[in-house]
Structures are given as structure tokens and as C-alpha cells.
Amino acid sequence: MxxxxxxxxxxxxxxxxxxxxxxxxxxxxxxxxxxxxxxxxxxxxxxxxxxxxxxxxxxxxxxxxxxxxxxxxxxxxxxxxRVGTEASPLYPGARAAVETLAAADDTLLGIATGKSRRGLDAILETHALGSHFVTRQSADDHPSKPHPAMVLAALSETGVAPENAVMIGDTEFDIEMGRAAGVRTLGVTWGYHAPDRLAAADAVIDSFASLPAAVDRLRGG
Missing domain, CATH: 1.10.150.240 (Putative phosphatase; domain 2)
Structure with missing residues (x-):
């Protein structure tokens, strides 16, 4: 199994x-x-x-x-x-990638963000994505990234072992947090840190279209 x-x-x-x-x-x-x-x-x-x-x-x-x-x-x-789709739009392909991963029977989705709980809830409600994420960790309850507390809490809440988890982010803080928690890390280049700041990630991708396959590869080690 x-x-x-x-x-x-x-x-x-x-x-x-x-x-x-x-x-x-x-x-x-x-x-x-x-x-x-x-x-x-x-x-x-x-x-x-x-x-x-x-x-x-x-x-x-x-x-x-x-x-x-x-x-x-x-x-x-x-x-x-006001948090709205015009102020904070989803990146192209984000919804499709999230829905593809969420549809897999063996996959749980989580969030680890420096946003407040209020800000996170507003974003998820605006884009109707909340139902896909079973664990949501925010800055209200944890030390700032790159401290691993958010990832460790997500692992604890879901019962998933670190070797079966992947942290996805656009900043070196995300990558450092994931590595500190003992999970694999996937950097994305469409965000706010230059690709060279993501060098410590296990893999780096340039589009959401390649995200599900990249997650599969990381799971395979």
C-alpha cells in the first residue's frame, strides 16, 4: 500500500x-x-x-x-x-495543478505561509480553493520562515512522514524551511526570488504545467 x-x-x-x-x-x-x-x-x-x-x-x-x-x-x-482576484490573481496553471494533485487518492495538500490567518482565509475564499487544503499553517501561530515549525506542524496534523512530503515555494525562505524540517523542496521561478536564490532546492521548475510531474519525481527520491 x-x-x-x-x-x-x-x-x-x-x-x-x-x-x-x-x-x-x-x-x-x-x-x-x-x-x-x-x-x-x-x-x-x-x-x-x-x-x-x-x-x-x-x-x-x-x-x-x-x-x-x-x-x-x-x-x-x-x-x-480587499483581497480579490484582481489584486492577488492565481498564477497561470495554479488551479489546474492544485486540482490534479488533490484528486490523487494518496495525496494531501497543505499550506505554509507568512500571511496572517485572516489573509490566508481571504485568499482561499476568493479563489474557492480552501477545500483542497487539509492543513493550513500561517504566521499567526508559528515563528517566521525559515524556522521549520509550519512544516513540522503540517506533518504532525496529517501524519505524513518527512520523506513523503514536499515543500513548494518561490523564496529561499521556503526552501530553507523545508530543508530544516527534513522534507524535499521544490523551487518555482515565477515568484519573487531570483532562480539563483533557489539553488538549495531539490528541484526547480519554471511553470505550473510541470509541477505535478516534478512532485512525483521528488517522491521517488
Whole structure:
């Protein structure tokens, strides 16, 4: 009997292209504190980290009260924009790949994201994908990536062994998190980190069309 496998997805930059939403929210947070807005590549470079960690990387040495205000300002702006298909569209082929994997009897799907639980739920509801993911790990309940806590929790909730799990993401934080948890890792190049930052992944792909087959290959070792 084939053992169950678990396929864990990152969200921003992997399933959805939310960069315009993220950039606008980050700009609002910085402007409210009278700070220069970081360039877009710098903002995208911290996507995947939990929000307080991401802002602290963009604005080092901020006192705690200002950092807390910026985190709250970002969150308020993010939800004022409303999570919608135009603001955070699925990448081409994402739905088909998710549905293909979810249809396999031996496959469970999960999520590990630096988003808040509220943000994650909004994305899944908007795109009607929630029913496919049996475990959902968010920044509300875990240390920031690349700490392995989210992946370890997903393994624990599903009962899947690390050797039968794959972490899929577009950033080095996703790859480092998966490796730290002892699972295989699949980098995707359509997101926010350049391909060279994904070099530690077990495999790297350029389109969702090749994702199901890549997951199968990784499962085979």
C-alpha cells in the first residue's frame, strides 16, 4: 500500500501574484511613519517572512513602538484594498495543478505561509480553493520562515512522514524551511526570488504545467 504524501504550498509568489497588493500596503506603512519607501525589489525580497520580521529587515533599528505601528498600518491597508482576484490573481496553471494533485487518492495538500490567518482565509475564499487544503499553517501561530515549525506542524496534523512530503515555494525562505524540517523542496521561478536564490532546492521548475510531474519525481527520491 502506497504511503500518503503531503504537498505543502507557499502562497504569495507561489500560488498567487500579490505583489501589487503587498507593495501598496508596505508603501502605506512606511509613508505613515515618514520613512522612504523601499524599492520594489527590496520589498519582494522579504516576502515570505512574517510581517514584523519583513519590516524589520527593510527598516533596521526601528524602535519597537514604530515597528508595531508599521505592522498594524500594513495590515489595515492590506484589508482596505480587499483581497480579490484582481489584486492577488492565481498564477497561470495554479488551479489546474492544485486540482490534479488533490484528486490523487494518496495525496494531501497543505499550506505554509507568512500571511496572517485572516489573509490566508481571504485568499482561499476568493479563489474557492480552501477545500483542497487539509492543513493550513500561517504566521499567526508559528515563528517566521525559515524556522521549520509550519512544516513540522503540517506533518504532525496529517501524519505524513518527512520523506513523503514536499515543500513548494518561490523564496529561499521556503526552501530553507523545508530543508530544516527534513522534507524535499521544490523551487518555482515565477515568484519573487531570483532562480539563483533557489539553488538549495531539490528541484526547480519554471511553470505550473510541470509541477505535478516534478512532485512525483521528488517522491521517488
Amino acid at each position: 502506497t504511503a500518503l504524501r503531503l504537498v505543502i504550498f507557499d502562497v504569495d509568489g507561489t500560488l498567487v501574484d500579490s505583489q501589487s497588493h503587498i507593495a501598496a500596503s508596505m508603501a502605506a506603512a512606511f509613508q505613515a511613519e515618514g520613512l522612504a519607501v523601499p524599492p520594489l525589489p527590496a520589498i519582494l525580497g522579504v516576502v515570505g517572512l512574517s510581517l514584523p520580521v519583513a519590516i524589520a529587515r527593510l527598516a533596521p533599528d526601528l524602535p519597537g513602538d514604530r515597528l508595531a505601528r508599521m505592522v498594524e498600518g500594513y495590515r489595515q491597508q492590506y484589508f482596505a484594498l
